[in-house]
Amino acid sequence: MIRIxxxxxxxxxxxxxxAWIVFAIFQAILAWIFLARLDAFLGxxxxxxxxxxxxxxxxxxxxxxxxxxxxxxxxxxPLFTMRLIAEEARNQTLPLLxxxxxxxxxxxxxxxxxxxxxxxxxxxxxxxxxxxxLLGGKIDFGLLFSNVLGLFFAAASFAALGLYISCLTSxxxxxxxxxxxxxxxxxxxxxxxxxxxxxxxxxxxxDRFNQGLVDTGDIAYFLLAIVLFLMLSAWRLEQR
Numbered sequence: 001m002i003r004i005x006x007x008x009x010x011x012x013x014x015x016x017x018x019a020w021i022v023f024a025i026f027q028a029i030l031a032w033i034f035l036a037r038l039d040a041f042l043g044x045x046x047x048x049x050x051x052x053x054x055x056x057x058x059x060x061x062x063x064x065x066x067x068x069x070x071x072x073x074x075x076x077x078p079l080f081t082m083r084l085i086a087e088e089a090r091n092q093t094l095p096l097l098x099x100x101x102x103x104x105x106x107x108x109x110x111x112x113x114x115x116x117x118x119x120x121x122x123x124x125x126x127x128x129x130x131x132x133x134l135l136g137g138k139i140d141f142g143l144l145f146s147n148v149l150g151l152f153f154a155a156a157s158f159a160a161l162g163l164y165i166s167c168l169t170s171x172x173x174x175x176x177x178x179x180x181x182x183x184x185x186x187x188x189x190x191x192x193x194x195x196x197x198x199x200x201x202x203x204x205x206x207d208r209f210n211q212g213l214v215d216t217g218d219i220a221y222f223l224l225a226i227v228l229f230l231m232l233s234a235w236r237l238e239q240r
Contacts, residue, residue: 005110058140066147078179081162104237150209153222160229
């Protein structure tokens with residue numbers, strides 16, 4: 001049943017004009033950043049050759065590209081998650097799901113996995129953009145891999161939090177605003193004093209992936225966040 005719900009959600013996203021508009025804006029912004037960083041790199045390439053260990057295209061272009069993608073995901077993922085449960089509640093179709101032989105957890109997992117398929121397609125296009133640099137030189141595949149992994153975990157955790165916010169209201173736009181506010185708040189707490197604030201902020205954990213450091217502690221952080229918000233979402237549906 002999870003597979004059926006996930007396929008339904010993925011099909012709805014891939015056939016939604018609004019989703020493709022957001023998707024196109026996402027790609028356009030990243031393409032502009034990519035070309036701007038490439039132009040800057042070509043402008044200083046002659047000077048970099050005189051350095052002992054000069055940064056390559058991966059450090060100069062790919063890492064900032066994935067960093068920008070993570071920030072854009074923070075803003076647009078709630079626009080996708082806001083409709084997952086809140087729109088079902090607004091359209092009064094949620095009772096139809098509850099009447100089926102499916103648990104609240106299965107509903108949550110199905111909708112979450114359907115969105116994750118769509119987000120993986122977006123990450124795949126960012127990866128493809130980065131791989132085009134192979135046409136003109138070499139890239140650091142280790143750093144590229146850590147950035148892809150970090151972006152995936154960041155997107156997956158953002159989606160889990162957004163899904164939980166969507167379970168709290170019957171108004172999709174309120175869920176979208178709440179999701180963006182919650183993610184911005186978590187991202188901004190890194191500037192608070194003390195190690196606790198940095199530990200709960202996803203920005204610090206993603207930054208280490210962005211620098212090429214794959215740490216089990218950062219992976220555990222994202223996995224814990226994903227499981228926590230998915231369980232809270234299922235619990236909230238049970239309360240309904």
